[in-house]
Amino acid sequence: MSPMATALRAGWARGLVELRQSFTNGADLWGHFFWPSLMVVVTYFLRDVSFGGSGFLLGTLVLPSILGMNASMAMVSMSQQLTADREDGTLLRAKATPNGMTTLLLGKVVSVSGGLVVDLAVFLVPAMVLVPGLAVGPGSWPTLAWVLALGLLATLPLGAVLGSVFTSVRAQGLITLPILGLIGISGVFYPVTAMPQWVQWVAQSAPVYWLGLGMRSALLPDSAAAVEIGGSWRHAETVAVLGVWAVLGLLVAPVVLRRMARRESGSTVAGRRERALGRVG
Amino acid sequence: MSTGHTVLDVEGLRMRYGDNDVLRDVTFRARQGEVLALLGPNGAGKTTTIEILEGFRNRSAGRVDVLGSDPAHADEGWRARVGVVLQSWRDHGKWRVRELLAHLGSCYACYSTDRVARPWDADDLVAAVGLTEHAGKKIRTLSGGQRRRLDVAIGIVGRPELLFLDEPTAGFDPEARREFHDLVRDLAARHETTVLLTTHDLAEAEKLADRIVVLDGGRIIADGTAAELARLIAGQDEVRWVRDGRAFEVSTADSTAFAFDLFRRYGDTVTDLEVRRSSLEDTYLALVRKAEVSR
Numbered sequence: 306m307s308p309m310a311t312a313l314r315a316g317w318a319r320g321l322v323e324l325r326q327s328f329t330n331g332a333d334l335w336g337h338f339f340w341p342s343l344m345v346v347v348t349y350f351l352r353d354v355s356f357g358g359s360g361f362l363l364g365t366l367v368l369p370s371i372l373g374m375n376a377s378m379a380m381v382s383m384s385q386q387l388t389a390d391r392e393d394g395t396l397l398r399a400k401a402t403p404n405g406m407t408t409l410l411l412g413k414v415v416s417v418s419g420g421l422v423v424d425l426a427v428f429l430v431p432a433m434v435l436v437p438g439l440a441v442g443p444g445s446w447p448t449l450a451w452v453l454a455l456g457l458l459a460t461l462p463l464g465a466v467l468g469s470v471f472t473s474v475r476a477q478g479l480i481t482l483p484i485l486g487l488i489g490i491s492g493v494f495y496p497v498t499a500m501p502q503w504v505q506w507v508a509q510s511a512p513v514y515w516l517g518l519g520m521r522s523a524l525l526p527d528s529a530a531a532v533e534i535g536g537s538w539r540h541a542e543t544v545a546v547l548g549v550w551a552v553l554g555l556l557v558a559p560v561v562l563r564r565m566a567r568r569e570s571g572s573t574v575a576g577r578r579e580r581a582l583g584r585v586g
Numbered sequence: 587m588s589t590g591h592t593v594l595d596v597e598g599l600r601m602r603y604g605d606n607d608v609l610r611d612v613t614f615r616a617r618q619g620e621v622l623a624l625l626g627p628n629g630a631g632k633t634t635t636i637e638i639l640e641g642f643r644n645r646s647a648g649r650v651d652v653l654g655s656d657p658a659h660a661d662e663g664w665r666a667r668v669g670v671v672l673q674s675w676r677d678h679g680k681w682r683v684r685e686l687l688a689h690l691g692s693c694y695a696c697y698s699t700d701r702v703a704r705p706w707d708a709d710d711l712v713a714a715v716g717l718t719e720h721a722g723k724k725i726r727t728l729s730g731g732q733r734r735r736l737d738v739a740i741g742i743v744g745r746p747e748l749l750f751l752d753e754p755t756a757g758f759d760p761e762a763r764r765e766f767h768d769l770v771r772d773l774a775a776r777h778e779t780t781v782l783l784t785t786h787d788l789a790e791a792e793k794l795a796d797r798i799v800v801l802d803g804g805r806i807i808a809d810g811t812a813a814e815l816a817r818l819i820a821g822q823d824e825v826r827w828v829r830d831g832r833a834f835e836v837s838t839a840d841s842t843a844f845a846f847d848l849f850r851r852y853g854d855t856v857t858d859l860e861v862r863r864s865s866l867e868d869t870y871l872a873l874v875r876k877a878e879v880s881r
Contacts, residue, residue: 402744404662423788571672572634
């Protein structure tokens with residue numbers, strides 16, 4: 306077997322083990338079910354609120370947008386897990402193993418994506434029952450699938466970059482804030498057309514907005530496109546913007562990851578450990 | 587003694603941070619199957635040296651050849667032939683012992699050769715490091731000693747030709763230490779693995795190593811077998827005796843010749859003869875002291 310095939314197989318197996326682990330311990334299980342359940346509750350309370358004079362209910366608009374938001378949060382998971390892996394020496398272990406970095410990253414992609422699909426289902430299945438006005442047909446699932454795949458391609462490498470740049474779990478907390486802000490203006494909980502023009506431009510530069518738009522195009526009736534910018538689902542633009550982020554991420558991530566990996570050694574891991582213990586003690 | 591070819595060749599290695607030289611002109615070699623101990627007080631540069639050889643750290647100057655490659659530019663095939671056990675690991679806490687060994691082992695499968703079958707079978711390896719009854723346990727629930735044995739197991743899962751051990755037995759109880767020493771000796775003898783270990787424990791170096799390289803203040807101050815090192819410092823043996831009711835004490839490089847001469851001159855009036863050979867510990871302390879004075 307070639308080294309690449311070995312790494313692919315080991316990475317896939319690694320991802321499955323990590324995925325299984327995330328469903329067999331309390332803290333991770335809580336993460337998998339708490340947020341999606343909370344979102345179901347939010348959507349349920351918004352089901353009767355109408356959005357201006359559009360004739361659409363806010364709950365209906367919000368449901369697919371939340372799917373988009375959750376998908377873009379995979380970026381944060383990726384980033385947090387990489388930082389945690391660096392702190393506890395998992396990354397250095399990968400560096401000491403042949404093709405270990407490739408295996409580690411592949412494993413992360415598999416476990417983060419797999420976890421995300423479960424999270425999306427935990428939210429989508431009950432929400433679809435509770436919220437009226439969706440137009441789910443045979444065309445919905447292929448659209449949902451390509452938007453999700455392209456979205457992950459755009460956000461996971463970005464997450465890897467963030468995870469390499471921010472060296473501590475603490476710094477990770479800081480980057481979550483601007484991301485939450487971005488989600489706030491990205492038309493997830495309220496249509497972006499109700500926002501000032503400049504906010505709309507900021508929102509449209511980030512993947513979150515386009516993931517939400519793509520999800521809405523998959524699950525809402527075509528008439529709902531009237532609420533969107535330009536009154537259209539803008540699939541071409543969605544592919545273009547997410548595509549640019551994907552290319553950018555895939556170009557930058559290997560460089561940043563390699564730089565980060567190069568700096569890892571036993572003493573750097575030990576140093577971080579001592580600092581971490583110093584913080585606690 | 588090992589007669590294999592050179593697998594580790596370091597010449598004029600220098601490491602400098604700013605104006606501070608951490609390593610100065612470090613030169614040594616290791617042959618296949620040899621167990622080499624890098625001995626020195628804390629801060630001597632042992633970890634820096636081993637990290638450069640592991641390919642985890644760039645050097646400032648000097649030539650380094652590990653298994654025929656420069657570790658700073660070595661590829662994944664080289665990585666598969668090298669095993670690394672660092673001072674403190676706490677990774678993969680959610681994984682189970684056997685599961686992790688099988689997973690990491692699978693990364694070595696494509697580097698298996700006719701001579702070296704890689705990886706080491708996970709069950710055999712778990713047994714070899716005495717963790718069979720903990721094979722299904724989550725790694726974060728292991729005790730310190732068990733965790734350390736797992737670290738060693740991970741270091742050798744790819745059946746390395748060269749194994750780096752950085753302070754391998756720190757925190758071991760005497761029983762665990764003895765078992766660990768047996769494991770390392772077995773690796774070197776049976777599997778022809780070359781071992782480079784760092785330690786500040788002289789007894790460990792003496793017990794395990796074919797050869798000891800003493801590092802202090804970033805310099806090598808001695809390099810040889812335990813016996814050679816002991817001989818290096820003269821005037822260390824202490825000879826005591828009693829003659830005519832008076833006690834005498836003399837330090838000498840050659841205690842045997844001294845005692846012979848003593849009896850020739852005084853015959854059976856010499857009583858209570860006592861010879862204390864210089865211990866390796868005395869030698870080591872004297873070496874470090876001497877190096878510190880001349881610095």
